[in-house]
Structures are given as structure tokens and as C-alpha cells.
Amino acid sequence: MNVDGTLPSAEESRPVATMHEVTMRFRGHTALDNVSVAFQENVITGLLGRNGAGKTTMMQLMAGHLVPTSGQVEVFGANPYENESVLARMSLVKENQKYPEYFRVTDALSAAAMLFPNWDAAFAQSLLADFDLPEKRRIKKLSRGMLSAVGIVIGLASRAPITFFDEPYLGLDAVARQMFYDRLLADYAENSRTIVLSTHLIEEIADLLEHVVLLDRGRILADAGADDLRASAISVSGRSDQIDRFAAGRDLLRREGAGQLSRAVVRVQSRDDRTEADALGLEVAPVSLQHLVVSLTSHGEATIPPSADSADLEEVSR
Amino acid sequence: MNEDGGPIFRQIADQIENAIVDATLAEEAQAPSTTELAAFHRINPATAAKGINQLVADGVLYKKRGVGMFVASGAREQLLKRRRNEFAQLYLRPLLAEADKLGIGAQELTSMINDRKDPR
């Protein structure tokens, strides 16, 4: 973002991490299937999708932890695998990061300070205080939430030009999660950074996202601006026959009905679609990002939650 | 921000427009900055900026280089005019549709309106 608050134009924003026709196959399981995607510089992108969709695999490939079965991965214009100059500018915060057995919180931070060229020690300290992390305690002895907080502190304070957060809030309570989002936004607003955030808790982070990449069973289902995605579909409810009429010739993403009355999520192009739905006597409402993602990835299973404040796709605590 | 309220940037733009229309935000006054909006609403600064940029494109706000965004003179008038045009679509149509459902005729509707408008 420019100083006077204007956005760089779309042409100015450039891809900083890309995948080109990447397939990742493990023994008997294809995690990513011919995926091509580009993450734009200085944009907060949400990597959404269900468990097993391929989000973690994607991030591991970006960080050079895995090598693709086929295709090219590029970060800062080069293959990240074993590439010192690329990796020094990247940070990957995983949900199950292991720490050496005898390390204390402060040891993990010292190590991070040694290895991240842009490490911000003051920021790290203030984050420690924010999350109430006991510096001298052994990491082994931390609760699940605190363990996640350590990863978050390291990821944020690394000030790495590109930072991947892979569901980093396991075990964090709602207050701590909000703290994470607030600190993330504040840091992003002040210092440009490319951030890719994968999550199940779509509703919580939906407002943080500028761009969304939706993965489903190893394939990209959506790759668009968050607002564009929100505007791409509407929720219509009313008489089932009217719903059918409206859905004819359109992309029906989800339908639930109880006989005479139904509810559906339908893809739309413009205002005219809304007008038509209105004219058919249907109640039209915008869809939240979560609503849309659930509709796109349900594969005919769960029904849409009746309101936006219901549970996320997956339980947070395990 | 309301996740079921449609595109966030649009909600931001609407909020500022509302403030201009009800004169909370005066013409030639400085509009809230992108950073303020983003922090307050806990949204991505780029989304806040998009809302602001939309208003600039509509001529409701203008940019003073290096200082920030200001409400354009005549913005209120412009918004009022646009909203008057939308009034029929946004409010009248649903009102008439509902009145129809309830069997309230034009006559009854008119007297209802007059009753409301009469000072008590």
C-alpha cells in the first residue's frame, strides 16, 4: 500500500510465489493435481479448503520442504528447494512444528534471531507479552495453545518478506486468536509483507483476506479476490419451484429444501440476476465467504448452517 | 464487518456515504484514513482502500496528495440524488409488495403514510 493510503494498481502487484502445473504424489495418494497458482506480493491471501485438500502440501512445497513430483515451484523467481537466498526471506509457521526437547521459549527465539535476517527483537518481546508466554519455560511443558503462540511469535517477528501460516492457531482460545489477527493486520499495515494464511476458521479471518485460493481434493476450486468471490454468488430462499426456475441455466452450488420451501446458493454474474430472483418472489441475501466455501466443497454432505455464526468447517481443538 | 452483508469494500463505502448523507461527515472534511478504517473494523487495509477508492471513483471523495482523502463539495447533494433514485427500487417496491400481500390498498396506504407524517 502506498503512503497516502492508495492501493498499488493490479498491474503493479506482482506474483512472488508461484506454482506451475505442480503435481505432488505420495505413495498411493495425489495431494496436488496439476495445480497452478500465483501468490501476489504484499497481499494477504487465504488458502482455504477442507482437511486433506492439499493446503499443507502446498505450503511445504513453497518452503522447499518437499519436492514436487512434477511441475515447477518458484519463490522470488527461483526454486526454493535448498535455496539459501530464497529461504532466508521466507517463514513457514506449521501447526505441528517440533522444537528440540530441551529448548525453552527464549531459546527458540534466540535461534530465530540468529537465522532470520529481518528479525525484530522488540516486536518479539511485545508479542511474548501479548500472548502471556513464559520465557523461561521448557517448550515441552507448554500447553497446546502456548505452543502455537510460540510459532506465531516467531512467524510474525521474523519479518520475513513472505510468511506462510499453516493453521497456526491450534489450541489457541478465541481471545488469543483475535490477538493474532490484530497483530498480523497491524504489522501488515505498517510493513508490507506477503502473507499466506491457511485455515478452517474461515469466518474469523474472512475480513483479513484480500485474496482467496480455495483448494479441494488437490485441485484449485477458486482463485479470486475475496470481495469478488463474495459477490459471485447469492443465497436465494423461497418456493422450491421458483428456486428451480431461477437455478435453471445457472450454476447451482448448493441446495437444501424441505418440500415446498428451499434454499439455494447460486452463482450470479450481475445485478440483473438479483433482480430476476426478486421478481420470482425469492428472498435474496448475500453469501458470506464461509457459506460460499462450504457450498463449493461439501460434495453433497453437510447442510449449510442456517446462520453465519455457526461452527467452522472443522473443530478447532482436537 | 457483516460477513453476510456482501462485499466488505462496499460496506465500507456505504458507511462513509451514510455519514455524509446524515451530515456526520461534512463536506471538505477529512475522511477516515484507510489505516484507521482497517484497524477499527479489523479488516484488510487493502479492502478498506478499495472502499475508499470506490468513493473517489464516484466523485464522493477526492485525494489531497500526501495528506489524505477529503469529502468532495457537493458530495452530499450527489448522494442524496442517487439515493432518491434508488428509493423507489429499495424501499417502495418491497413496501408495495408487502402491502399487496396483506391486502392493503392504495387508499389505506396513503392514509397510513399521512398518519405517520402528521405531527403529534
Next chain:
Amino acid sequence: MNRIVSAARLHLVAPWLPLLLPWAIMASSLAINILIWGVADIAEQTGGRAGTGGLASLYITLCVVYMQAVSSLLPFAMGLSLTRRTFYLGTSLFAVGQSFASGLLLYAFLLIERGTGGWGVGLKFFRGFWLVDNAVLQVVIFAVPMLAVAFLGMAVGAVYKRFGSVGVYALTIGAILGLGGSVALITWQNGWPGVGAWFTDQSILALLAGWPLLLALLFAAGGYAGLRRVVP
């Protein structure tokens, strides 16, 4: 180069395990030996010829430390965006430094042992068949086998990360079979005298520095190859 040094310093962040524990174990072995020598008056009994393999405890523990370094420090280092290569080079650098520093320390202990007449009980803990006249060579003789076990540990750690416990078991079985097979072969060929002669023909330096150096390089190469595709 900078990052390699940082990777080496990583091992010093929480030094309890990699630096102190092996020495603590050796110290307790030393203490026990001193006790036994004193109580049982072993020096007197054996005419001062009995030695003890207690020093081996240091080397064995260090091997395990390096195994641990790779299996637990590597995933952490990669979580801090270090390449496997830089981690390996840094750990190797640390191993070299640690080995030679240890060599100096062991030499110092050796001098103290000599000076105190075997810790007052005639114990030969730091002295043994590995004794040479030259101080520098002595340090080298202490250090190089340590380097070899360090790289061995790193290689086993790499196998563990790459192939899991199964891989380590397979490696162990393979080594046992290989060793057992060689022993069987030599026995069958009545080659033990020849083997013995070869060993005695080697100078102490070749035996304890030359061959271990070769082993160290072999393990280093093997470890690095195994590490390249490890997923943290």
C-alpha cells in the same frame, strides 16, 4: 558462510545436551573408576597395567548427541528457514570445533592424570594404547575419532529422519550382518593372525587418526546424501 556459522551456533543455544551431558557422563564414569581403583587397589593388583575403556563412554554419548541433533534440531532449523545443506555444514563445523576443543580438554585431563599419579589411585583413564609423545598429535588422536563418531551419529540421524525407525533397524541389522559376515569370513580363512598383524603394523596415528578420518569423511558423505530429501 555467515549462515553456516549461525547454523553451527544453533548447537550452542541450549548447550546442556550437546556439550555438557557427554562430559557429565564421562565424569561419572571417571568417578566410578577412581572409586573402584581406590577401593580394590587395582593398580597394585595388576602391576599398573590394567586400563579402562571408560573414555569410550564419552565417544558413544557424543555419537548419540549428534544423532539427536539431526533428528530434533534439523526439523526445527528447517522451521526457521534453514536449508538442509546449511544445517549440515553448520553442524559439521560445530563437530570439528567441538572435537578439537574436546581433544584439548582430554589432553589437559591426561596431563592432570599423569601429574596426580592416576588420580591418586594409579588409574589409567585418559592414558592407554593411544598415547603418543607429541602433544599436537595427542590432541589429534583424541579429536579425529570423535569427529568420526559425530558424523556417524549424524548419518544415523539422517537415516532415522528419512526412513524412520524401520530404516535404523535395517541399518543396524545390515551392519551386524556385515560385521558378522566379515568375522565369519576371516575366521573361515584363518585370517585372524593376518588381521592382528595388520593392526599392529599400523602406527597409532594411522589407526586412531588416519582411518577414523576416512570413516568420518565416508559417514559425512553418506549422511549428507541421506539428508537431502528429509521432510521435517
